[in-house]
Amino acid sequence: MTVTGPPEARPAHGLAVDFVVVSVPDQLGEIAQRVRDGRLRTNIGHVAPIDDAVAALNPTQRVAGKTIIHVRP
Amino acid sequence: MKAIVVTDPAAGTAGMKLTQRPDPDAARLASLSGASYGDVIVEVHASGFTGNELEWPSTWTDRLGCDRTPSIPGHELAGVVTALGYGTTGLSVGQRVFGLTDWTRDGTLAEYVVVEARNLAPLPGDVDFTVGAGIAMTGLTAWQGLFEHGRLRAGQSVLVHGAAGAVGSMVVQLAREAGAYVIGTGRTDHRQTALTSARTCSSISTTMPWKTSAGSTWFSMSSEARSRSGPPAWSEPEEHW
CATH class of the missing domain: 3.90.180.10 (Medium-chain alcohol dehydrogenases, catalytic domain)
Incomplete structure (x- = not known):
C-alpha cells in the first residue's frame, strides 16, 4: 500500500495498491470523533504563522510530526 | 488576500x-x-x-x-x-x-x-483548528489505506513503514483499534515517539519480537538502508520491546 507513487516492484504473490486520497466527510467525522474521545492522538509538529510559512515549509533540518500553518492567529 | x-x-x-x-x-x-x-x-x-x-x-x-x-x-x-x-x-x-x-x-x-x-x-x-487541519490528510490516508483499499480485518498483520510519522502514527493507531497486529519501522530515535504518541506497543514481549499476542514490534532501519533507492530494506532489528 503506497501513497507516495506507484510501487517500483510488484509483489509476486500479492497486490500492490497506489491510491489518491479523497475527502470523505463521513470518514472525517469518524476520525474527529476518535480524536475527541482519546482513541486517536495527533502527531502535529511545528506550527507557524503564514508570514513564516515559506521558511516553515523549507526546514533546514528534519522536523518530526505534521507542520501546520496558522493563517489566522 | x-x-x-x-x-x-x-x-x-x-x-x-x-x-x-x-x-x-x-x-x-x-x-x-x-x-x-x-x-x-x-x-x-x-x-x-x-x-x-x-x-x-x-x-x-x-x-x-x-x-x-x-x-x-x-x-x-x-x-x-x-x-x-x-x-x-x-x-x-x-x-x-x-x-x-x-x-x-x-x-x-x-x-x-x-x-x-x-x-x-x-x-x-x-x-481546535490546528488539530482539524492536522488530521485531515493524515487520518484520511490511514483510514482509506487500511479500510477501503486494504480491507483490514481483525487479526491481520500490518507493517507500517515510518510508523512514527504523521501518517504512520495514524495508521498504527487505527490498525490497532481494528484489532490488527502492527509492526512498525522507523528511525531508532523516533521509537519513543511511536511508543508514546502512536501507542505502537502496549503489550510486547521482549523475548519474542515477532509473534506476541496483540502488540507491536519496532524495527530500526539503518541510515544506509534508508538512503538506498529501490525496495525497502532494513537492518536486523536492533531492539524490540
Whole structure:
C-alpha cells in the first residue's frame, strides 16, 4: 500500500495498491470523533504563522510530526 | 488576500512566495453565472501542506490540462464557512469545517479558499483548528489505506513503514483499534515517539519480537538502508520491546 507513487516492484504473490486520497466527510467525522474521545492522538509538529510559512515549509533540518500553518492567529 | 504561491515546477518548495491574491468573489459564487455549483468559501484558520505536492501534476495544470499557475498549494484545512455557492447544501455560514480541497484548484495556504461543500465535514467545537487541519490528510490516508483499499480485518498483520510519522502514527493507531497486529519501522530515535504518541506497543514481549499476542514490534532501519533507492530494506532489528 503506497501513497507516495506507484510501487517500483510488484509483489509476486500479492497486490500492490497506489491510491489518491479523497475527502470523505463521513470518514472525517469518524476520525474527529476518535480524536475527541482519546482513541486517536495527533502527531502535529511545528506550527507557524503564514508570514513564516515559506521558511516553515523549507526546514533546514528534519522536523518530526505534521507542520501546520496558522493563517489566522 | 494573503497567500503562498508557486509558479515554477522546477523550484520545489524553495520557489514558494508569500504574496497577495484576489479574494474569492462571494457574489459570483452565489449566482448562477459561475461554474461554482456546490462551492463554499472558507476562511482558513489552519492549513496543512503535503511534502510532495509540488510534484503532483494537479498543482500545475487544471482538469483541462491548462496551466493554472500561480498556484496556491496546501490542500488540508480547518476554518469557518463565510459564503455559500448556488446549490450548496449541508453547510451554513459561520460553520466550523475541516477537510481536503480539490487537488486541481487553488489550495489552503491562503486567507480564503473555495472548496466543494461535499469535501468538508463539520469540525466539532472542542477540536481546535490546528488539530482539524492536522488530521485531515493524515487520518484520511490511514483510514482509506487500511479500510477501503486494504480491507483490514481483525487479526491481520500490518507493517507500517515510518510508523512514527504523521501518517504512520495514524495508521498504527487505527490498525490497532481494528484489532490488527502492527509492526512498525522507523528511525531508532523516533521509537519513543511511536511508543508514546502512536501507542505502537502496549503489550510486547521482549523475548519474542515477532509473534506476541496483540502488540507491536519496532524495527530500526539503518541510515544506509534508508538512503538506498529501490525496495525497502532494513537492518536486523536492533531492539524490540
